[in-house]
Amino acid sequence: MFTNTTKVLLILPRDLLDRARVLAGQATATFKLPVSLQIVLRALIGEGLKRDDDRALLGNVARQAKAVRHMRRVARQDGRARRKAGIDGLESSPGRWVRASSLGGAPLGPSSTRTERLDG
Numbered sequence: 001m002f003t004n005t006t007k008v009l010l011i012l013p014r015d016l017l018d019r020a021r022v023l024a025g026q027a028t029a030t031f032k033l034p035v036s037l038q039i040v041l042r043a044l045i046g047e048g049l050k051r052d053d054d055r056a057l058l059g060n061v062a063r064q065a066k067a068v069r070h071m072r073r074v075a076r077q078d079g080r081a082r083r084k085a086g087i088d089g090l091e092s093s094p095g096r097w098v099r100a101s102s103l104g105g106a107p108l109g110p111s112s113t114r115t116e117r118l119d120g
Contacts, residue, residue, distance in 0.1 A: 010041070020044065 012020075020040050027035035051057050 017037075021037055024035045024037050024040045027033075027040065048057060
């Protein structure tokens with residue numbers, strides 16, 4: 001069907017994905033053909049790209065770009081503050097890397113591990 005394809009990782013809000021799934025279900029019932037989420041997302045992207053001069057579409061793109069910029073700025077500031085306070089989980093001194101659990105440190109979260117650097 002498609003001769004020139006590329007794989008893309010797409011991170012979407014759950015409610016947006018749920019709406020696309022509903023659309024896939026409605027299309028499946030209407031056309032009496034299996035319509036996958038991938039088909040729906042390709043159609044939505046294709047139709048959206050045809051409306052490149054639509055003010056609502058451009059406004060949505062601008063809002064998302066500003067939101068991403070804001071999140072990155074906050075993350076950078078948080079990272080700088082953590083490094084300044086020495087709590088980023090990584091020591092800057094030369095040496096070898098060890099897991100914080102071997103030093104008796106508490107884990108950062110339910111599935112995260114923390115690594116610290118030891119002199120030596």
